[in-house]
Amino acid sequence: MPHTPVQHRYAEDLSYCYGCGKNNDQGLHIKTHWNGEEGVGKFTPRPEHIALPGFVYGGMLASLVDCHGVATAAAASCTEDGLLPRFVTASLHVDFLRPTPLGPELELVARVTERRGRKVVVEVEISALGEVRVRGQVVAAPMPQTMNRD
Amino acid sequence: MPHTPVQHRYAEDLSYCYGCGKNNDQGLHIKTHWNGEEGVGKFTPRPEHIALPGFVYGGMLASLVDCHGVATAAAASCTEDGLLPRFVTASLHVDFLRPTPLGPELELVARVTERRGRKVVVEVEISALGEVRVRGQVVAAPMPQTMNRD
DSSP states (O other): OOSSOGGGGSOGGGOOOTTTOTTOTTSOOOOOEEOSSOEEEEEOOOTTOBSSTTBBOHHHHHHHHHHHHHHHHHHHTOOTTOOOOOEEEEEEEEEEOSOOBSSSOEEEEEEEEEEETTEEEEEEEEEETTEEEEEEEEEEEEOOGGGOOO | OOSSOGGGGSOGGGOOOTTTOTTOTTSOOOOOEEOSSOEEEEEOOOTTOBSSTTBBOHHHHHHHHHHHHHHHHHHHTOOTTOOOOOEEEEEEEEEEOSOOBSSSOEEEEEEEEEEETTEEEEEEEEEETTEEEEEEEEEEEEOOGGGOOO
């Protein structure tokens, strides 16, 4: 697994995301590693990320799909000179296939399945204890200039 | 707006949800009020719930769609003797129509649009500064007995 997470290559001033920004002290610090074909990662929710007792909160799982999917879109769209484009989430879909146990480390895998103009569609799977629990899809779009406050 | 949030009528042992459980000290405490036709609510994200600077994190917005949608499904399915069924999220869809500014209070509105057997489909809208920013859909399913650890 490559050492530097995709999210650590985002510009400093765009690295405050609650889900994955390295500069957000109170954030989740979701990390995606790009292996050349897929975005992969691991994440262990904290005890407070509970839904019903024993299971992981759906909004936490949606956050994993979101940040891991967007980072995978960026890594897969990196230019030859190493420029990493910054994407935002246009839409997010999450199917909770079966309950996700709270406690075990979660495994994340994501891959680009489609390009729609400048938009990138990414499928994300979250597994626990060797079984896929969540299947998600992110439609990532290049960051609009109107969202850049520089 | 009725005084008691739907989430405060969940059973004590099922009230630890990170998104909306009143017994989760570190949770978000998302609250839904049922007006007889719609689930309505207000929520102000904290400064750390940032995405790109100035805007609300998508995973936070997905969490609002999730907990507000599920609570609306429950309230709309309340039996005549006042028994509130407990639902879980089967799937979640979120369209980020336009960026959601971080700072202003968000307004949540949800309504049941369809029943598929025992499943309930709920549409959720999130507005800020009088404009709809997010449109979401939750498919809520009755809590499986396998998720009850009593």
